[in-house]
Amino acid sequence: MIYKAENKLIEELLNKPESGMGYQIIEAKRPFSRRREMFVVYNSEMVVELEDGLDFYKKHPADESLVAEPPVTYGDKISLTGIDVIKPRREDTGSIAGELSEKRRYTNGKAALDNALVNASGKDTFVRLSAYYNDRRIDTVNKKLRPGSYTTTLADYLECKKQKDNPVDRYALPNVQPIAWAFYIEPKASDTYQEGIVQPANGRNGGGLEAFFARGTSDHTFLKTTIY
Amino acid sequence: MPQQVKLPETLIAILSGLPESGMGYQLVDITLKDGRTLSRRKVLNAEFLLLEETENIHTEDVTGVMLSQRSSS
Numbered sequence: 001m002i003y004k005a006e007n008k009l010i011e012e013l014l015n016k017p018e019s020g021m022g023y024q025i026i027e028a029k030r031p032f033s034r035r036r037e038m039f040v041v042y043n044s045e046m047v048v049e050l051e052d053g054l055d056f057y058k059k060h061p062a063d064e065s066l067v068a069e070p071p072v073t074y075g076d077k078i079s080l081t082g083i084d085v086i087k088p089r090r091e092d093t094g095s096i097a098g099e100l101s102e103k104r105r106y107t108n109g110k111a112a113l114d115n116a117l118v119n120a121s122g123k124d125t126f127v128r129l130s131a132y133y134n135d136r137r138i139d140t141v142n143k144k145l146r147p148g149s150y151t152t153t154l155a156d157y158l159e160c161k162k163q164k165d166n167p168v169d170r171y172a173l174p175n176v177q178p179i180a181w182a183f184y185i186e187p188k189a190s191d192t193y194q195e196g197i198v199q200p201a202n203g204r205n206g207g208g209l210e211a212f213f214a215r216g217t218s219d220h221t222f223l224k225t226t227i228y
Numbered sequence: 229m230p231q232q233v234k235l236p237e238t239l240i241a242i243l244s245g246l247p248e249s250g251m252g253y254q255l256v257d258i259t260l261k262d263g264r265t266l267s268r269r270k271v272l273n274a275e276f277l278l279l280e281e282t283e284n285i286h287t288e289d290v291t292g293v294m295l296s297q298r299s300s301s
Contacts, residue, residue, distance in 0.1 A: 130273070
């Protein structure tokens with residue numbers, strides 16, 4: 001059966017990653033039901049029951065034939081709870097980096113917030129990309145990165161440029177203006193951060209490296225600003 | 229290009245001190261002076277609220293802001 005997602009469900013699905021471009025395969029429960037079912041969702045709004053889905057999908061984890069051309073007529077509205085998006089299974093390399101795709105983006109790995117806190121080396125440089133010269137996460141008075149801020153690594157930034165990649169897509173940004181500025185940060189060894197892979201978001205693919213500084217960086221760690 | 233509206237300075241100051249959701253943006257819940265709440269909206273550089281196509285919101289309409297809860301993936 002085919003359903004149209006209720007508005008609240010659409011909103012929730014839009015904030016979850018895709019299983020592939022334009023669709024999500026999900027496990028969820030209907031209200032007042034204990035049974036978890038599988039569905040294919042197109043464009044975060046058309047919900048199609050995936051009959052016998054769970055066993056089939058576990059045997060055929062990346063079978064794109066599951067995702068046929070979406071049907072064009074809707075049925076009733078549906079709401080769901082406890083939604084888990086199922087992503088195509090990829091080989092677990094056991095490292096943050098994982099495989100590299102075209103444009104040298106990473107194709108698996110967890111987001112920064114899902115990885116452990118580590119100390120900076122005191123010698124590595126991170127780069128924050130922004131459309132704004134007055135980027136508000138850069139404390140220009142104390143020359144540091146404010147708490148709760150993201151950057152990428154210098155290496156990934158240089159790779160993005162070398163590959164002539166699109167930074168808005170690589171870092172999954174909702175930007176309306178293009179990236180124009182690069183802010184260079186060299187955290188001290190006492191500064192901590194979490195590193196990971198940019199997950200798909202905002203209709204973008206991600207795949208770049210990200211670093212999250214929950215506590216920001218020490219004074220005098222902001223080095224310079226350049227044009228992107 | 230999507231429209232955007234600048235937030236009031238007091239709310240910019242609040243968001244500048246709160247964590248980002250990604251490099252350069254935050255997912256926030258916005259309160260308007262007519263009592264409505266807009267959930268999980270994107271704010272760029274702690275100051276520019278991205279508007280949907282038919283929305284007509286002005287700076288002075290926005291009275292409150294808080295970070296949206298992080299959703300599970």
